[in-house]
Amino acid sequence: xxxxxxxxxxxxxxxxxxxxxxxxxxxxxxxxxxxxxxxxxxxxxxxxxxxxxxxxxxxxxxxxxxxxxxxxxxxxxxxxxxxxxxxx
Numbered sequence: 668x669x670x671x672x673x674x675x676x677x678x679x680x681x682x683x684x685x686x687x688x689x690x691x692x693x694x695x696x697x698x699x700x701x702x703x704x705x706x707x708x709x710x711x712x713x714x715x716x717x718x719x720x721x722x723x724x725x726x727x728x729x730x731x732x733x734x735x736x737x738x739x740x741x742x743x744x745x746x747x748x749x750x751x752x753x754x755x
Contacts, residue, residue, distance in 0.1 A: 680728035
């Protein structure tokens with residue numbers, strides 16, 4: 668995969684706001700083979716925190732939240748997005 672035009676970043680996670688984190692995690696497990704990411708259980712213990720799941724051992728993650736997103740922007744297709752970056 669080429670990174671031209673992306674600045675060479677590595678995607679850490681994508682946030683999804685869902686009505687039920689456990690139900691969503693079960694769906695992503697069935698459809699994409701995602702499993703909970705070890706070491707992130709304490710985040711999911713907080714009702715406002717994410718349930719982190721991944722298909723590749725945690726290299727790329729889906730962060731499942733309940734509630735309404737804040738501090739996000741909308742792409743041209745109506746998807747609400749947030750970008751998180753980390754200094755190298």
